[in-house]
Amino acid sequence: MAVVFGSMEWYEQVKELANKDEGFKKGTADWEGAVRTVVIMDEELLKDYSREEYVRGFMSTVSLMSKEQRAQFEGTPMGxxxxKLGYSLDVDIATIDPAESAKRFSQLTLDDVKGVEMHxxxxxxxGILREMRPIMPDEYKDARFTLSGPYSAWKALCSGKQTSVQxxxxxxMKLEGxxxxxxxxxxxxxxLTKLYSQIELV
Known part of the structure; x- marks a missing residue:
């Protein structure tokens, strides 16, 4: 089943597949250390998020945050x-209408999402993928690596069109560490790149 990149379903599918995949187990047999990922919103994201299924995927990760955690975004680009979407940071995520949110996303400009990041x-x-999940911006600051880039680059990576090295x-994309x-x-x-490409994206 196709999933939205960055949704909880995507994270869960990657983790499940990784821990069954012999190629992944062999490739990461002596790897130690976390990789922090940063996805920067761009024009391609705005286009995708004008569709309901993408908004549902986005909200599936936002719903993991407590109201106290979401309050930390006050005054930030994400906040x-x-x-701009018409929601307070303490909104009950379950009450958000994906269709209406998709419509609101379609009316945003690149300036509206400037500096907005998803981590x-x-x-x-x-050989085991023990963590694969969305995180708060202040988590894993001491990760061995940070891989960052615009949403469009991440989609190219996760669809198998380009490798992380390319x-x-x-x-x-930028790799630090x-x-x-x-x-x-x-x-x-x-x-990991090969694994990503095995997950069918919406």
Missing amino acids: NLMK GVFEPYH LVMSGK DMSYMMKHMAAMNA
Whole structure:
């Protein structure tokens, strides 16, 4: 079943597949350390989020946050985005109408989502993917690596159109962290890229 990139279903499918996939287990057999991911909203996201299924995917991750956690976004680009969509940060997520939200997204401009980021983490450990989930911006600040880029680049990666190496080398994505460790463990990144491409996206 096709899933929305970045939704809880997507995170869950990646984790489930990783922990069954022999290629992933072999590629990450000696890997230790988390990779923090940063997805930056862009024009392609605005286009996708004008569709109900994408809004549902987005809200599936927002719903994991408590009202106290969401309150931390006050005055931030994400908090401002929620206001532009007509929602307070303490809104009951279950009451949000995906169709109406999709319509509101379709009326936003690139300036409206400038600086808005979505964060996640994946943490392979000796062949097991033990963490794969959305996170708050202040979590995993000490991750071994941070991989960041616009939504369009992430979709290219997760659909198998380009590898993380290609995207980083072209400047479309940025990788920060222990580069010597990464060079010694490219098999792990290649295994993850291959895994991503096996998840059918909406």
